Amino acid sequence: MARILVIEDNPANMKLTNLLLLNAGHSMLCATDAETGLVLARSEHPDLILMDIQLPGMDGLAATALLKQDPATAAIPVIALTALAMKADQEKSRLAGCGAYIAKPLHYQELYAAIDSLMAAAQDSTTSTHPLDQQP
Numbered sequence: 001m002a003r004i005l006v007i008e009d010n011p012a013n014m015k016l017t018n019l020l021l022l023n024a025g026h027s028m029l030c031a032t033d034a035e036t037g038l039v040l041a042r043s044e045h046p047d048l049i050l051m052d053i054q055l056p057g058m059d060g061l062a063a064t065a066l067l068k069q070d071p072a073t074a075a076i077p078v079i080a081l082t083a084l085a086m087k088a089d090q091e092k093s094r095l096a097g098c099g100a101y102i103a104k105p106l107h108y109q110e111l112y113a114a115i116d117s118l119m120a121a122a123q124d125s126t127t128s129t130h131p132l133d134q135q136p
Ligand code: MN
Pocket: 008, 009, 010, 052, 053, 054, 055
């Protein structure tokens, strides 16, 4: 189980994501814009971030790039969520620092697989700043 920050401006998508995460035993923090999400990422240090790419104001790619530039949040894995399943978009999200990329609508198997894979990679990483948070 992980503490996951979801940054998503669409209420229906937020609700679905919430249900899927709670079903899998994760707990959730929510932000509906990138600016609020960045503040929560720094203050709450979640285990993982689900980042909608299309947000009002700052977009998810810019927000991810800022998270990856800040040593306090750089180690938090980010999964990009987008309605645009385009190759260029996928490449842009990878360059911004997203560890995985999921096209909406969300499919729970794909979401759970991406979360498990990034959480496992984060636990293997020797650069983790929160060893006590890691479960055996
Ligand atoms: Mn959006």
